[in-house]
Structure formats: C-alpha cells, structure tokens
Amino acid sequence: PAQAVAWxxxxxxxxxxxxxPNEFVMSGSLVKAEDVKVxxxxxxxxxxxxxxSTRFV
Incomplete structure (x- = not known):
C-alpha cells in the first residue's frame, strides 16, 4: 500500500x-473485490x- 501512495x-x-496534510488517501479496500459482468x-x-450506484456496460 505504501508503494501505491508513493506512486x-x-x-x-x-x-x-x-x-x-489534512487529506485522506486510502490505498486499499475494506471489503473484498466482487466479480461483475455487463x-x-x-x-x-x-x-x-x-x-x-454504477451499471456496467
């Protein structure tokens, strides 16, 4: 994660x-990735x- 923030x-x-200094940078996720399809x-x-919300096209 630190490498991603450095990038x-x-x-x-x-x-x-x-x-x-007061901005929050999140370099990971608190939930597991989900597979999505069109x-x-x-x-x-x-x-x-x-x-x-988002719809995948």
Whole structure:
C-alpha cells in the first residue's frame, strides 16, 4: 500500500499537484473485490453520506 501512495504522490507532482496534510488517501479496500459482468448494477451505501450506484456496460 505504501508503494501505491508513493506512486500517486509522484504522479500528481508531474501535474504540479500535491496531497495536503489534512487529506485522506486510502490505498486499499475494506471489503473484498466482487466479480461483475455487463449489465450488473452495483450500489454502495455509506452512513451519513448516502448511496452511489454504477451499471456496467
């Protein structure tokens, strides 16, 4: 995970962009990956934030 964050910081620096000390960078997932196929619709629900959905085409 640290390598991924280092890559991100280096890539952003190419565009003269940085990560601020108060910004949160998550380099992994809290849940397992799920297989999806064309036509699937996936919804994620976040407490106090709401829902986000996507359909795979």
């Amino acid at each position: 991100l910081v280096n890539k952003l620096s190419e565009f003269n962009v940085g990560i601020n 036509g699937d619709c996936v919804t994620a629900t976040f407490d106090r934030l709401g829902k986000v």
